[in-house]
Amino acid sequence: MLWRRNLFAPLTALALALTASAGAGGGTAAAAADTTVVAAWPDASPAASPAASPDASPDDDFRATGPYATAVEVGAITTLYYPRDIADSDRRHPVIVWGNGTGGVPLVYRDLMLHWASQGFVVAAANTPMSNLGISMRASIDMLTGRNADPGSIFFDRVDLEHIGASGHSQGGAAAIVVGSDPRIDTILPIQPGPLANIDAVRVPALLLAGQRDSIVFPALVKAFYNAADHIPALYGEVRGADHFTVVGDPGPFAAPTTAWFRAQLMGDRTAGARFFGPGCGICTDTATWSDVRRNSLALSVPAATP
DSSP states (O other), rough: OOHHHHHHHHHHHHHHHHHHHHHHOOOOOOOOTSSOOOOTTOOOOOOOOTOOOTTOTTTOTTTTTSSSEEEEOOOOSSEEEETGGGOOOOOEEEEEEOOOOOTTTTGGGHHEEEEEEEEOOOEEEEOSSOOOOOOHHHHHHHHHHHHOOOTTSSSTTTTEEEEEEEEEETTHHHHHHHTTTTTOOOOEEEOOSSSOGGGGGGGGEEEEEEETOOOSSSSHHHHHHHHHOOSSSSEEEETTTOTTTTTTSSOOOHHHHHHHHHHHHHHOOHHHHTTSTTTHHHHHTTTTTTEEEEHHHHHTSSSSTTT
């Protein structure tokens, strides 16, 4: 879509401007020791349903905003999207580290990050517009490890560092594959990943997403990663009608499957797992969303009842 291409650069500029203004005027949250610039928007996501249980998943409807109100913290290296009341949470929250597309910053993907945070994830989005090496994504894990151990942090003992996923778009999708070799990562979800990565080093389950009409990262390039991932449970999903910028702004058809994948892999959500595994594989029959779905032999051996 042409409008998305035209929107990408202004959004990036706006994100940089917001970060600069936060540095000049200060945010509403106190700066943490490991961040230089902090800003917070406690009501950044739509209001969460008070009747919803944090552990419940609506049947086949992972597009819905989750039960957590959200907050955003902009740091020097990482932007965090997280459940607003995490300090008072009765559980530890899994982590998703994110890499931006070339020239992009987290604000470009804000809606998707907030959606995941509303579902109970701590999303650590690397601020760098050149994420391919995954250095900032790994640094995000280091930072959260420190915050989780700091009694003075709102994240103290509330971050589930045993369950971490990696995702990203375009160049950031390649970065998710690169970071997938880190032993701290439990799953990867590259969205339209660029070619500069080696999936042979990944040892965790992978969901590789392509866009049917992507003329920048052609579906064949994503299929090449899938074909090479014969040593891990791997799935390939091609989103019907999606171009390279469909995930920018409102993530549309990318919101539900990415949420379901991370709920299955990082939260042990069996309803979400059934979307991808077992003979009833939900995405396998959802031709309205998908133009092509593939599961390798290792993915086919995963039962629906477990992630």
